[in-house]
Amino acid sequence: VKQKTALTIVRNFIKKQNLNNPYLTGPIWKLLNDENHQIKIDKEEALKIKDNWSKDLIGELQRELVNYQLYQMKLGNAPGLFRIIKDVFNNINEKPGYKLLDIGCTSGYYFEIINFYFPTIFKYSGCDYNPESVKLAKQYYPTANFFVDDLTKLSINDNEYDITFLSGVIEHVPEYIKGLNELCRVTKKYIVLHRIWLQDGPTTCSKGTQFFVPVIRNHYNKRDFFDILKKQSFIPIWESTMYDGNCKTYLLKRI
Numbered sequence: 001v002k003q004k005t006a007l008t009i010v011r012n013f014i015k016k017q018n019l020n021n022p023y024l025t026g027p028i029w030k031l032l033n034d035e036n037h038q039i040k041i042d043k044e045e046a047l048k049i050k051d052n053w054s055k056d057l058i059g060e061l062q063r064e065l066v067n068y069q070l071y072q073m074k075l076g077n078a079p080g081l082f083r084i085i086k087d088v089f090n091n092i093n094e095k096p097g098y099k100l101l102d103i104g105c106t107s108g109y110y111f112e113i114i115n116f117y118f119p120t121i122f123k124y125s126g127c128d129y130n131p132e133s134v135k136l137a138k139q140y141y142p143t144a145n146f147f148v149d150d151l152t153k154l155s156i157n158d159n160e161y162d163i164t165f166l167s168g169v170i171e172h173v174p175e176y177i178k179g180l181n182e183l184c185r186v187t188k189k190y191i192v193l194h195r196i197w198l199q200d201g202p203t204t205c206s207k208g209t210q211f212f213v214p215v216i217r218n219h220y221n222k223r224d225f226f227d228i229l230k231k232q233s234f235i236p237i238w239e240s241t242m243y244d245g246n247c248k249t250y251l252l253k254r255i
Contacts, residue, residue, distance in 0.1 A: 003055070003058075003212050006212060007057060007060060010031040010061075013028070020075065022077040025065065037209075040206050040207075041206065045207065049207065049214050049215065050174045053215060054131070057132075059130060059133035060136065062106055063136065066109045070109065082113050085114060087240060088192055088194070088251050092190055097122075098121075098123065098163055098189070099122075099125070100122040100124050100165060101126070101156075101161040101165065102125070102166075102167070103149075103154075103164060103165065103166050104128055104166055104169035105137060107133055108140055109140070111137075125147070126146045126147075127148065127154075128149075129148060131148050134147065151166075151173060154182045159186065162187075162188050162189045162190065163187070163191070164190075166183070166191075166194065170218075171196060171217050171219070174205075184229065184233070188254065189253065190253055192249070194249045196249070197246055198225055200221070200222060203225075205217070205218050206219075219246075233255050234252040235253060235255055236251065237253045
């Protein structure tokens with residue numbers, strides 16, 4: 001009920017705005033979410049809510065903000081999260097024709113962002129474990145390849161993709177070690193981890209809300225996190241500056 005109400009409210013709000021205004025991200029985000037009080041939880045509790053990202057309307061709610069941000073990008077006012085895409089992919093060599101998989105793609109909007117900065121360079125595919133989000137992605141981008149899949153048990157061959165891309169995904173995965181091992185298994189050359197929180201302290205797990213559903217968020221110990229990837233022959237070769245607390249974007253390469 002909250003999601004449906006919020007969808008109506010935010011659509012009515014956007015209709016009344018001048019979309020050339022570059023300062024609407026905050027107000028739109030506030031309409032799409034509640035106060036999001038965070039509490040620490042253990043892995044058992046996290047597993048109970050791991051499927052909440054598959055709630056039907058999450059993709060549609062997120063898309064209301066994304067459509068505005070994509071419009072701003074085309075005006076030359078791309079949010080920092082989008083501009084970093086250009087920076088990270090500029091550090092990938094031999095890129096023409098590389099097969100790229102966007103894991104946790106929701107409505108597929110990174111297909112549009114990546115092609116805005118690098119037209120026709122990458123052979124993009126996207127997957128998400130939310131069937132409704134995949135359906136929405138196919139509606140927005142009918143020429144791209146989208147399919148339902150789960151990071152912790154991918155139905156993909158070893159080394160199938162030259163590049164895998166995750167944006168704001170791995171922190172919401174309780175079985176993240178399994179997810180990272182699967183990520184490495186299907187990746188031939190590069191991993192892009194976009195919007196991820198790594199810290200010097202111990203890994204922590206908290207429960208909050210996003211788009212009005214309870215979700216988890218892990219903040220990982222940076223050394224332990226990269227050790228998992230290093231065991232699978234991936235090392236970080238580039239990182240962005242911080243853009244939201246200790247949130248960054250990282251590029252890893254198979255060695």
